[in-house]
Amino acid sequence: MSVRIIECTDPTELYRHYDGQSEPQDAYIELDTQSETLSATYNAEIGNAIPFSVHYGLDRRYRIPILTAAAANRVMREIAPLADRIIAGTETEWDGSNTVARLDDDALAAEEEIEKHLGLPTQDGGWGDEPNQGFPERDLVAVWDIDGAVNGEEVTEYGITADTPDARLEEIAQEILSDLAACNGSTVAVCHGLDDYLKGLRDELAEEDPLTPAELRTAREYLGLTGDAMAKKLGVNPRTLRSWEQGRDPIPGRIRPEIAELKTATDAAVARLVASLEGTDDDTLITYRNDDEYQAGVRGTSWSEGWHGWSAGWHRQVCARVAAQTGARIDYADLKDDTHEDNA
Template sequence: MNSTSDAQQSDTAQQCGTGVSMLPCQGAADLFHRYPGEFTEQPVYVVLDLCSGYLYADWAGEISGTPIEVHTGFVRRFPIPPLAGEAANRLLAEVAPLAGRMLADWSREFDGHNTVAVLGPDASAAETEIEALTSLRGQDVPMADLVQAWDIEGATNGGEVEEFGITATTTDGRLAEIEAEILLSLSSCAEGAPTVCPGLGGYLEGLRQELIHQRNIERGIERDQR
């Protein structure tokens, strides 16, 4: 699980009375992730682990390929858009009874190559219902229920140094506050939806670095003049 640590699992798991342990999203933008250097965000899934009973929503940790536990069927994944935390938790609550039916009707079998998970008839029917339910969540989703992603060009205006008073001595803490202020402003343009801007922190750090470089040049000129 990428957005939930091992230590958090036992603290946050909600027992659903069907053998399902639901792990709710903790943050509004937990389901958005873009690796450095990548141009697209990671796919997002509702995930059911047949062995542990955990049901949760998460982004895929792999950039390519399929994890072996998914390939062998022990972990079932259902694609969804990058929902806001509360919207994802509402969906998990709807999926939980169906997930319970899946947990009650599966077995391990050797297929000649690997040990795989095989669903019984009721589990297969429940999985089909989950697929239909998660598919619907990908259609006509209200803006407030989706994590909104902005690129640097759309999120900034080039005037942040003057607007926020950034200097060569601006602290990391203040840069983090400025980043949060910008994201809050962007969120207000998106019906209050959780908002992310990959690279925004680095952009602000770059502005400070330019000011540090400029200050050092000016100090060097002053020394030469003396």
């Protein structure tokens, strides 16, 4: 018999801080005596609720601090022989109302050894109230609050502007977290609210300097989008977009970073097509006459490739930019049904 370990894959997999809660969720190692698996995760329930399988002893939970994935995996390997003893010594029985687990003496002894190994209070000692159950800092995810993680100078230090895309803000957050992790010997750090804080800095700059009507229209034409297609991307009514472009209503500050995101995604599409032409003899770019053709053409691609959710007009603009960089030719897709009305 050998318990199957379900390993953690993300360094911060055991960390979860729900909005509105003052502390992150507790973490634990769970032994499923029925499926014979050992895993580590956080408590998805707020409060004291526990599953029936835990209440009746079928699943055994052992509290741990918020460990890194590597540390959690190592600890599970260390206690695996003890978990095997618990599984071997567990029987289920019907108590008249529910199926419950009964552990024999060796299984109970193995469970106490697991608790001692994890620094949990036991009948004959253990770390008890020792901070972090005796685990060294290098095993822990360093949890920072927002006040301690930032200094208010991030706009200047990292060059944040009204047009900074979300991807760049994520990079900045990782740079900050990397610096924080190094402060106390940890290898991984987290900070609840850091992403929102950085977006707030960017959005505040955008509110102070919104797009002009001319800039909005120029951006739409740069993207190769019709008014309806742009409105759909921004999640607004097409009439609202027309009102903004014509200067009848002020353009909200939030639109500026959203336009920057669209430009970033478009630039990435151009870069992908340029890269796809490298080392090939075929220098012809295939584009589409209308949206129906375009949707049919990208239907077999993954959403992660970035082609879904756009229009034929946008794709033609992307191809035009690629052709300008590479000298490639552009041609329409050879589809049998060319009777669609041009709507791109």
